[in-house]
Amino acid sequence: MDQNNRRVIICLVSAALIILTAGIAAAATQDKYALPEPYLAWEKAYLKEFPELQGLMDVMIDTTVKQLKDPEADILHNxxxxxxxxxxAKTLNKQERKLAIATDILHNISKEDRGAVLTNPEVLAKATGMVSKLKKAGYFKNSPGFWGDEAVLKNPKVGGNLGLIHHITGAMATGEIAxxxxFPTKDVDLMQVAVLEHSTGYWYFRDSVDQAAGRRGAWQAVYPEPENEIAKIAHDADLISQFVYESVVPDGSKWRELAKKRWKAKDTKEEGHIVYYVFFxxxxxxxxxxxxxxxxxxxEKIRPELVKLMGLKPDEDPVKVLGVPKIFR
Structure with a gap:
């Protein structure tokens, strides 16, 4: 082989290695989890505008993988x-848009952290410090009852329930990560506040706190109302993410399984009735x-399908015909 041919081969091999390396470098941690459209296009758009948010994405995925044996559903949700x-958030300014996205990447960061519970005195003390700091900074003015009843927060059925208090422990973790x-201190505060305020719309969380405490309105010690636009967007994005057809309607879907396991639905009709009422x-x-x-x-996409599951006519109102599901009365 003459020297020229050897040089050509070396160049080709080098080029192949460069292409391969570039391909590996371009593969992001989230790429192995298939995200449907239009969410994938939106994600690519915001990572192009805010490439620094890839770091938060990596942290979220790494944390979720460590917390769960099957992390895909939680990663896709986030x-x-x-x-x-x-x-x-398109109507907000650039920095606010970035914070809204960053908040939702991290909003569930402690949801499966078994040690992050308020029944642990150290965690409760740390959370109290965070809330006190944010209150002094002027947040939660529309939620005077927030953090106003330590007995509710320490109640094992509340403070020991990750589902009910992950917005609190998640806000602490979000602050540390941000x-x-x-992130500037003010932005860290805004993200923590938004995480703290993202769960308030889940009415069954509020009901669960009231039931555990034995009085109506006890939930106000746990869930502050969203006040600023970043918090409202974090709140609504989490809420709307639940309305994905595939998670609600098919047999074995997330919400029909919850109807069976959490709310004791005995058959398809009860599954449809419970899920309808929750989403209504x-x-x-x-x-x-x-x-x-x-x-x-x-x-409008899921409602008709849930009505079918109940065996009702398209124009019938399930709540008027069947009433409120027994589990929620």
Missing amino acids: RVCSALAYEM AREK RLYEEAKTEKGKALARQDW
Whole structure:
């Protein structure tokens, strides 16, 4: 082989290695989890505008993988939420858009952290410090009862339930991650507040707190109302993400399984009845006009299918015909 041919081969091999390396470098941590459209397009758009958010995405995915044996559903949920936040935040300024997206990437960061419970005195003390700091900064003015009853927060059925308090522990973790990623202090505060306020629309969370505490309105110690636009978007994005048809209607879907396992549905009719009622009330909880429009759009897709599951006519109102499901009375 002459020297020229050898040089050509070396160049070709080098080029192939460069292409291969570039391909590996371009593969992001989220690429192995298939995100449907339009969420994938929205995600690509916001990562192009805010490439620094890839760091938060990596942290979210790494944390979720460590917390769960099967992390895909939770990872996709967080990505759907952040994509929705991008779509909903287009009227905000650039920095606010970035914070809205960042908040939704991290909003569930502690949802499966078994040690992150308020029944742990150290965690409760840390959470109290965070809330006190944010209150002094002027947040939660519309929620005077927030953090006003320690007995409710320490109640094992509340403070020991990750589903009910992950917005609190998640806000603490979000603050740590955002600070580590060099977000300014004010932005860290805004993200923590938005995470703290993202769960308030889940009426069955509020009911669960009231039941555990034995009094109505106890939930106000746990769930502050969303006040600023970033918080409202985080709240609505999480809410709307639940309205995905595939998660609600098919047999074995997330919400029909919840109807069976959490709310004791005994057959298909009861599954449809319970899921319908849950979403009928969730639909009314959106805080932003964009959120209300997106919720309405998806509700119109799933509502007729849930009515079919109950064996009712298309024009029949399930609540009027069947009443409120027994589990919620």
